[in-house]
Amino acid sequence: MSELNHALSTRQLSMIAIGGVIGAGLFVGSGKAIKTAGPGVLIAYVVAGAVVVLVMRMLAELAVASPDTGSFATYATRELGSWAGVTIGWLYAYQWCVIIGFEAITGAAITVKLVPALPSWLAALLFTSVLTAVNLVSVRSFGRFEFWFAMIKVCAIAAFIAIGATAILGLFPDHPAPGLDNLTGQGGFLPNGWGAVLTAMTVVFLSFFGTEMVTVAAGEAQHPEDAVRRSMRSVVWRILVFYLGSILVVVTLLPWNSAEVTASPYAAVLSGLGFPAVGVVMDLIVLTAVLSCLNSGVYASSRMLYSMAGRREAPPVFGRTNRRGVPVGAVLASSSMGFATVVANYFLPTETVFNFLIDSSGAVALIVYLWITATQIRGRLRVRREGGEAALSLRMWAFPALSLLVVVVLAAVVVAMLVNSSSRTSMLLTLLVTAFAVVAGVVQQARLKAAAAAAAAGG
Template sequence: MMGLGSAIGAGLFLGSGVGIAVAGPAVLVSYAVAGLLVVLVMRMLAEMAAAVPASGSFSVYAERALGRWAGFTLGWVYWFTLIMVLGVEITGVARIVTGWLPGVPQWGVALAAVAVFAVVNLVGVRQFGEFEFWFALIKVVAIVGFLVVGVALAFGWLPGTEPVGTSNLLGHGGFAPTGLGGIAAGLLVVVFAFGGIEIVTIASAEARDPQRAVARATRSIVWRILLFYVGAVAVMVLVLPWDAPQLVDGPFVAVLELAGLPGAARLMEVVVVLALLSAFNANIYATSRMAFSLAGRGDGPRVLRRVSGRDVPWVAVLVSVVLGLVAVALNWLLPDALLGILLNAAGSSLLVVWVLVAVSQLRLRPRLVAAAGPEGLPLRMWGYPWLTWATLAALGGVVVLMLTDDAARAQLAATAGLVAVVVGIYAVSQVLRRRSTRATGGAAAESGA
């Protein structure tokens, strides 16, 4: 449920209409390709997480496979990305809620939401899990209800409706009205919508039976997410023309209003707020555990290792919460240009995670097999190593596509800058560490003399 809750967010509820606008009904192909990539990357990550559960997840595996620099870089790039996302999510919540309650200031809504979820994350991992379960369940119920209404609408089972057939799917310029270029552009819009599912492997380290938990979760979660994403978008392009302006404004609302459901717009606003709060809750958890793991490996301030009586890394949680508030302030105060650079840096960092997951799995598989002994690995990536190499090639293709698009190219440049800064910080920290070690060694030698 955590994986569902993290991956099913505003990207589906609001962003799917943008993908339809650029690719037409063929956005289904874009979602299928993006979904296949996510399935493969998650299978690789699950193989490593089932064999070696760790709260640092892919950061730990990158360090073991490629060296300390890789774990440091991946961990802090991911942490920075989620901190920026925290600000965007809570800003979105505040804007919607103040639309309902005009007398309440946005900063008040943001502060109240942050305070509530700080408490949820500080109380204990079990309470966090309960919260996230119910949040995710509400979203899942909303999507299942949408799919039921959409199918009834498509078949003309609702009062005053007729079967739509394939007129919207194949008319208005055909299935792919903007051609292969549109499918490629749609892929760029939707490929990062699945971000968040990787939190499953971060959380697995705190499960009662980590190996069994991560294996079960990753086997079931991916096809469910694909069903929800592809199913929801299929309903949209079946019942409405792909170039209908209301799809861009709010695709779920457009379908529900077509079905004659009163209050559809307000209902979806509530669902979007819950989706954003759920993702905010999960991302506080993910940032705090990543920071805790990095500090435990000597790649972050030692104070981040402090835990409460309930084994919650309370300092790491508070740091994430405070910086989430700072990110909210950035959303309201910074000039658009600077904020755009920061958000762009976060925008395509998921590619960095996916690429390093694939490379880590290539390098670690022989070691994991040797360590597992006769019992074998609890879960294996399919078609090793060829399918892993094919995934890397596909990710390279996504990068090439991004280079052909102005906005995506800016994201890549900003993400490359972020990675360069983090690598630079790592290099400086190593120099300082060596100097400190030499100074300590020299002082010890003089003391002994």
Template sequence: MSSKDQGLQQGLQQRHIVLMSLGCAIGVGLFLGSSSAIKIAGPGVILAYAIGGFFMYFIMRALGEMAVQDPTAGSFSQYARNYLGPAAGFTVGWNYTFSTIVFCMSEITAVAIYMKFWFPDVPQWIWALATFVIMIAINLLNVKFFGEFEYWFSMIKVAAIGFMIISGLGLIIFGIGNGGIAIGFDNLWNNGGFLPNGLSGVFLSLFLVMWSYGGMEMIAMTAAEVKNPEKTLKTAINNVFWRILIFYVGAMIVLLSVYPWTEIGSTGSPFVNMFTKLGIPAAAGIINFVVITAALSSFNSNTYGAVRILFNLANRGEAPSALARATKNGVPRNAVFFFAAILFLSVIGNYIVPEQIFMYFASIGTLSTFFTWTMILLSQIKFRKSLTADEVNRLAYKMPFASFMPYITLAVLAFIIVMLAYTSDTRIGVMVGVIWYALLVIIYYSKTKKKMQAEM
């Protein structure tokens, strides 16, 4: 454990990390965000998930190469500092905190929306507040308890998605649950074809698709609190490709085969709608419970990641020193409270603009996430250049096609950001992002200037 991670405990086991890595791959972006992506691309969203997943795999391999070599709670914030400079480390750390706050806000909103399935007359902000209180309380517990909660949260949603895919295939191929009448795959090309809005629909949906992959990078931040980080991180990251293929691409194929894409609305989860359409209300209720669990799981893991970044920033003197304190049980409690104070704004947002709040969070969170991924790739490029040929050969975990894939992936991220700015509904995310990054740069250099003047 790094000296900068002192106070944390290695309370996470391999089974925690394996399920957490699965859990990070299944969140609110799949269950709720997929509805908006489907409306933009139609069945072509399957292609968008495959393209996005392909490049997400290389982002994770780039991060894994550095994380296995240097496991630290600061993760990509620390790597940016090491290879791109202190200004980059500061910016990445605070940006990731900002992006996880936005992610958690969207997850709180998602839970509130899902609860309307059972309690349509209860105000949305009530459920947002209840979710906020419960999940912050969990993050104040010992990291081992956090791992157990996340383990079971992830177990539920992984099992449910697996069940949905298997039962969906039974409906599609054998007509099980539909009177023996096979549904088939016709819905994938009926209603305007596989690409009803052309390739432009696929490209425009990529921002929501990539946003749904956000949070996977959190796995690298468990390195300081997991036993045998080299073996555990390798296993978790190596499985990213198969998780994406099964849980995203597979789920979309089944969903869009069973349920015509033109009938998927903008409210509620399309997974719940699918079972309701088939006349299985009990299953719809179960799936609604699962998607709530998925949002809680994603909230839980994102809070964990943001708090560890804050803890690392405080240890570096780039956040209030009080945030560097950990309890005797290894919990950075002050960092949790600081995170919670900002996160409470989501409850207010659900009270003021409940209808628009989810898309606002998605667009703002996407740009912040892309910035984190961009800095991961740039850090990995510099990391490789700092090594001799012999040192590269001795790396315990190597990124495949490292000579060109980081550059191609960076170009793809840049293209999606252009699409984000091009679309009127998501342009707010780019505007907020530009202001936020300018503010971070101003704060960093103002802080540096004051420090230099004090030392003179």
């Protein structure tokens, strides 16, 4: 198996980690969660954010001790068996492949708004081709693009929070302070009850997906242990500032049941404050977030396939790199979903493709988080038995209590998705895909054991 190129700087990896939290789901998808739970969506973001922080702390414990491009899939193979690594590795790669297609048509839809004469399929083809080429050049090329994508997103969300805070304090010209009217009026803080908060949490969890990518990229970092430690420790303030801070601004300045909230909550806030051409500005910012996600999707999926190939859990072609350390076969396989989406988008309406991709991606993020949790619990118990716990330079807080609490919360969200009619189909499809992946993992593990036994007998 060929080696990757360790060319990502700590600065690039840190910005990738920060930008990974800010996706199109924050700028646009948050409107759906607000519409579902009202101001009480803040509770959903607090709980989901806390769970993600805990999951990332568990993953950091594993990654700092043993940085690897396969990240949690590698650790799952080590702690739970090859079947587990196969299952979560393919699910993760699949999720990112779907996201690539989803982001391609989303970016195309935004571009068509800005340039109506451009066919949406052509815009999707252009975005997918360019960012696939970026990933084929070198990991350094990916890192540079993602650094600037992340920089734009971070500056945009920071500016939004600063403007919003000024308006909330009543310091914005011609706009008196709103007080708590939008938080407590229009049906109260929980206008649709606690059940709506749990339902909104399913949307919120999906928007956090991508935070874990820094541990995948660590395998190509110049100083992986230090980079992972710094990046994962900053997860808490990133979630507090970017998510809770911006959502608090939205629900404080806008009525939760306003039609503009569902369409584009951030644009609605800025428009209400009198900013000119806010629609175009937000479209450009969201387009940046979309392209960043597409770029990250090609990278994350290809590196997971590369790592699995090294463990004989994926075809060997995915483990071969060119002279620049790029796993070309894995990159092309990952981006294929984007190109397939372009073809589908040429023959079918955008909405049809969009809905299919959303349903097929389902709630894989929840399964990934559950897998990370199970792996960390098993790994920590093994290290404890071996007497090496004291040597861990970064540990999960209050183990095993908080790790088990995460399992309970994630399981409750899965049940909530199955009970809720609007998310039941998506969850069932996810569980079906997971079942197929588990079966494939069990079969592959049996084959590897048989091959090992035959080799031992032959030797």
